Amino acid sequence: MLLESIIVALNMALLFYLIRSSRAIGRRISGLQRSIKENRSDIQRAQRSLLLLQNALNLNVLPALKEKDWNYTLAFTSHAKRFNTLAQFIEQLDGQILKPAKTILTLTRDDLAKLDISTREMTARCGVQILEVEDLGPGKKLIPLLKNQSEPIIVVDDDLILPLDLTLQLMVQHFSYPKAIIASRAHQILRDDAGNIQEFSNWPKNVVEINGPSPQLLPTSGAGTLFPIGALSEKALDENRYQDLAFHTDDLWWYFHARAKGTLIRRIPGERKLEFIENTQEEGLWNTGNKERNDINLRKLISYYGDPQ
Numbered sequence: 106m107l108l109e110s111i112i113v114a115l116n117m118a119l120l121f122y123l124i125r126s127s128r129a130i131g132r133r134i135s136g137l138q139r140s141i142k143e144n145r146s147d148i149q150r151a152q153r154s155l156l157l158l159q160n161a162l163n164l165n166v167l168p169a170l171k172e173k174d175w176n177y178t179l180a181f182t183s184h185a186k187r188f189n190t191l192a193q194f195i196e197q198l199d200g201q202i203l204k205p206a207k208t209i210l211t212l213t214r215d216d217l218a219k220l221d222i223s224t225r226e227m228t229a230r231c232g233v234q235i236l237e238v239e240d241l242g243p244g245k246k247l248i249p250l251l252k253n254q255s256e257p258i259i260v261v262d263d264d265l266i267l268p269l270d271l272t273l274q275l276m277v278q279h280f281s282y283p284k285a286i287i288a289s290r291a292h293q294i295l296r297d298d299a300g301n302i303q304e305f306s307n308w309p310k311n312v313v314e315i316n317g318p319s320p321q322l323l324p325t326s327g328a329g330t331l332f333p334i335g336a337l338s339e340k341a342l343d344e345n346r347y348q349d350l351a352f353h354t355d356d357l358w359w360y361f362h363a364r365a366k367g368t369l370i371r372r373i374p375g376e377r378k379l380e381f382i383e384n385t386q387e388e389g390l391w392n393t394g395n396k397e398r399n400d401i402n403l404r405k406l407i408s409y410y411g412d413p414q
Contacts, residue, residue, distance in 0.1 A: 173280050177257040177331070179205035179272065182246035183212065185219040187263055190382050192227050194263045199231045203273035206256065208233045211249060213240045244347055244355040247332065251342055254334050262327030266380040274373050275331040285317065285371040286363055287331040288324030290379075302412065305357075305399040313376045318369035320414070323360045328379060330359075338365040350409055354402040361406050364413035 179198065183191055198208060210233050212220065217237055228235060238249045246260050257279055259272055268274075271289060278287045293309040296302055308323075315322060324330045340346070341362035351358035363370065407413075 174256075175203065175276060176206040177259055177272065177276060178250065178254075179208045180246050180250055180258055180260050181210060181263050182243065183210065183216070183263045185216050188216075188220060188224060191224055191263060193382060194265075195227060195231050195233060197267055197269075198233075198261075200269055201267075201272050202270045203276060205259070205272065209236050209250065210234070211236045211238045211245045213238065213245070215240075239344065241344060241347060242353045242355070243327075244344075244352070244358060247326070247355070247359070248342060248344060248347065251332075251337065254332075257331050257333050259329060259331045260326045261329050264382055265328060266382060267329065271329045275329060278371055278373055279331050279333060282318055282369075282371045283333060284336070285369050286324055286333070286336050286359070287371050287373065288322065288326075289329035289373055290325045290377050291315075291317075291322040291370060291372045292325065294321050294323055302403070302407065305403050311377070312372075316372050316374050318371040320364060320369055322370040322372055323356060324370050324372075326356055326359060328377065332359070336366065336368045337362040340365065346409075350405045351402050354399050357399065357402055357406055361410050361413045365410070 179201075181194075181198075183194075208231070210228060212235060214237055217235065220235075225235075236249065238245045241248055243262075247258065250258055257276070259275055261267060261271075275287050275289065279285075290311050293312045293315060294302060295308045311325075312322070337359065341358065347355075347358055351361075360370075
């Protein structure tokens with residue numbers, strides 16, 4: 106049964122390959138087959154992908170999907186302490202089933218100066234554009250790109266192992282819910298009996314019971330989140346305000362400005378656990394202050410903008 110499921114999953118992936126690039130079919134399918142043989146977690150990812158693609162087929166949306174615009178921008182950021190694993194991360198981006206129209210790596214001037222020649226050459230080979238930006242912490246992976254957004258932007262974090270079909274799943278959901286932010290993972294915003302938002306630390310994390318679109322979901326952008334054009338209010342571009350209210354807690358910033366625009370959040374169905382690239386978590390935000398910082402910045406954002414109903 107497992108072998109049959111894998112074969113069906115590969116056939117499903119083949120259909121979607123035809124949408125973007127027939128030349129890459131043989132190489133990508135072979136790579137996926139090798140991954141399935143080598144790593145049991147890849148089998149589990151293929152099974153999850155199969156369920157999602159079967160749902161799309163059961164809804165008879167595949168013919169319509171072929172006519173859609175599959176272009177999107179893939180964006181991420183990094184810093185000097187992560188450069189030792191940056192090549193590994195870029196390799197897996199290059200292995201995504203559904204490839205982006207553009208891939209953009211945002212770096213500060215100081216970090217860009219520390220990027221070694223071999224990694225620069227690799228980014229060029231993989232079609233990754235490097236954009237020099239101001240230091241906005243994790244917010245710099247999206248805020249600069251919102252200024253001239255012309256297609257959906259998918260953001261990811263450079264410390265994660267990503268499913269090969271992540272961007273495909275996000276775009277399929279986008280076509281079903283074109284105005285919603287589409288998240289791979291999300292937390293549930295919890296309120297007390299009076300309707301007030303509770304502390305971030307009390308929220309149910311990585312929920313699976315709610316898919317949305319809903320105002321109760323906070324997308325965790327690093328695991329893969331798609332922002333359609335116009336999903337955030339123009340105030341999301343205010344870099345100075347971001348630094349004052351939400352520096353290092355960009356997910357809260359996106360949520361407040363999504364709700365200010367009336368945008369809801371849709372979560373890809375199914376459970377997704379974070380898998381980290383080895384030797385990336387010593388400098389991860391969760392281990393360098395975000396355990397406390399989320400609650401601090403949540404209170405600051407509510408005080409300034411009010412309750413994001």
